[in-house]
Amino acid sequence: MAPIAATLAETKDAGSVVLAAAGExxxxxxxxxxxxxxxxxxxxxxxxxxDLAGIDRIDTAGAWLLLRTERDLSARGNAVEIRNLQPSFAxxxxxxxxxxxxxxxxxxxxxxxxxxxxxxxxxxxxLGLLGRAYRILGFLGLVQLTALRLIxxxxxxxxxxxxxxxxQTGVNALPIVGLLSFLIGVVIAYQGADQLRRFGAQVYxxxxxxxxxxxxxGVLMAAIIIAGRSGSAFTAQIGTMRxxxxxxxxxxxxxxxxxxxxxxxxxxxxxxxxxxxxxxxLVGLFGGCLMSWASLxxxxxxxxxxxxxxxxxxxxxxxxxxxxxxxxxxxxxxCYEGFQVARSAESVGRLTTLAVVEAIFLVIVAxxxxxxxxxxxxx
Numbered sequence: 001m002a003p004i005a006a007t008l009a010e011t012k013d014a015g016s017v018v019l020a021a022a023g024e025x026x027x028x029x030x031x032x033x034x035x036x037x038x039x040x041x042x043x044x045x046x047x048x049x050x051d052l053a054g055i056d057r058i059d060t061a062g063a064w065l066l067l068r069t070e071r072d073l074s075a076r077g078n079a080v081e082i083r084n085l086q087p088s089f090a091x092x093x094x095x096x097x098x099x100x101x102x103x104x105x106x107x108x109x110x111x112x113x114x115x116x117x118x119x120x121x122x123x124x125x126x127l128g129l130l131g132r133a134y135r136i137l138g139f140l141g142l143v144q145l146t147a148l149r150l151i152x153x154x155x156x157x158x159x160x161x162x163x164x165x166x167x168q169t170g171v172n173a174l175p176i177v178g179l180l181s182f183l184i185g186v187v188i189a190y191q192g193a194d195q196l197r198r199f200g201a202q203v204y205x206x207x208x209x210x211x212x213x214x215x216x217x218g219v220l221m222a223a224i225i226i227a228g229r230s231g232s233a234f235t236a237q238i239g240t241m242r243x244x245x246x247x248x249x250x251x252x253x254x255x256x257x258x259x260x261x262x263x264x265x266x267x268x269x270x271x272x273x274x275x276x277x278x279x280x281x282l283v284g285l286f287g288g289c290l291m292s293w294a295s296l297x298x299x300x301x302x303x304x305x306x307x308x309x310x311x312x313x314x315x316x317x318x319x320x321x322x323x324x325x326x327x328x329x330x331x332x333x334x335c336y337e338g339f340q341v342a343r344s345a346e347s348v349g350r351l352t353t354l355a356v357v358e359a360i361f362l363v364i365v366a367x368x369x370x371x372x373x374x375x376x377x378x379x
Contacts, residue, residue: 007021007022007023007054008020008021008022008033008036008037009022010040016046016047016048016049017042017043017046017047017048017049018048018049018051019040019048019049019050019051019069020051020053020054021050021051021052021054021055021066022054022055022056023054023055023056024055024056024057024058024062025055025057025058025059025061025062025063025065025066026057026058026059026061026062027059027060027061027062030061030062030065033062033065034065037065037068037069040069042073042076042078044076044077044078045077045078046078046079047078047079047081048073048078048079048080048081049080049081049082049083050066050069050070050080050081050082050083051083051084052066052082052083052084052085052086052089053083053084053086055086055089058089058092059092060092060095060096063089063092063093063096064096066082066093067093067096067097070082135336136332136333136336139332139335139336139339140332142258143258143262143263143266143332143335146256146258146259146262146263147263147266149259150259150263156259157263157267158259158260158263158264161260161264162263162264162267162268163268164264164268165264165265165267165268165269165272166268166271166272168230168233169226169229169230169265169268169269169272170268170272170273170275170276173225173226173229173230173276174276174279176225176229177221177222177225177226177276177279177280177283178279178280178283180221180225181213181218181221181222181279181280181281181283181284181287182283182284182286182287183287184213184217184221184284184287185209185213185283185284185285185286185287185288185289185291186287186288186290186291188208188209188212188213188217188284188288189205189209189287189288189289189291189292189295190291190295192204192205192208192209193205193291193292193295193296196208202296202298203296203298203306204310205288205292205296205298206288206292206298206303206306206307206310207306207307207310209284209285209288209292209307210285210307210310210311210315211310211311211315213280213281213284213285213288214281214285214311214315214316214318214319215315215318215319216319216367216371217284218277218280218281218284218319219273219277219280219319219320219322219323219326220363220364220367221280221284222273222276222277222279222280222323223273223323223326223327223330223363224360224363226269226273226276226327226330227330227356227359227360227363228356228360230269230330230331230334231330231331231333231334231355231356231359232334232352232353232355232356233334234265234331234334234335234338234355235334235335235337235338235341235348235351235352235355236338236348236352237338238261238334238335238338238339238341239337239338239341239347239348239351239352240341240348241261241338242338242339242341242343243341243343243344243345243347243348245343247261247339257339261335261338262331262335265331265334265335266328266331266332266335269327269328269330269331270324270327270328270331272327273323273324273326273327273330274320274323274324274327276323277319277320277322277323278320281316281319285307289303312379314374314379318370318374318379321370322366322367322370325366325370326363326366326367329359329362329363329366330359330363333355333358333359333362334355334359336355337351337352337354337355337358338351338355
């Protein structure tokens, strides 16, 4: 005998409506059944009975259609009653009800979309940021105390771990830092020459290139690259150790995680970033020199002479002075976020991304502070 598709018989009496469902209420015919259910014209306020005695088979889609009909009719003020539900189908209906898929189509407006909610949301975010800044300062204090304790016992400094970090964060980063710095030098030289050509002052492209790269862009590009490359690695490495309970194991055997994990990374990066900055400066100037030679006809000897004439005594050193501070910020934030990881892979990924964003933001804020400070000193 061929299976009977879903049917719905509608019977109206005075003040009441009986909807008799029969056949197979399956996903294969859900679209047609949904169209018929939506076409029902049930008087508002009337009593409605859903008679399910004739249903032979039903799946999740069919149960959802019947329960949605019950919900929609109840929302219009009808008194709805489901009768003759077979005991074997009851667990399916309970599961659909508990699954949360019968939520109203129109989503309620979130509380923060109102004016009061928006102000409350701003206050909540502000308090969260202040609390985060307070915790980072506390972590900074712990790192400083651990460093002072290590200075009084220099034999406890893990030189092997620090050298390994210098290799990972410095030597292995030379190609990417050099490539991007070279391209930045080419772009600045090309764009500067294009603008200065209007005034017949193409030779001052060298001045723009030298001051821009040595004073600002060299160290800033190196710091941003290291923040994305090494800062994220610090968070991921320490966070994974926290997930695997390796940090708890270090404490159990009497080792300080800050001394073992944080200080080698911190000292290694502080020593490495100035060297990467010097490398970025040289490669950036080399790229600008090649571009000036190709587009302006300024030979390398002329480029070097113009560069020497354009630089102030402090121009070269300003970038190198910034580098240790930027390195300290990147390492501190990367390690701090690693220790904040919860015991889940999702937390590792989220805080790794957050560490990069925070480190780059604080590096740019620190660079702005250096600019104001050096402007105040007139250097």
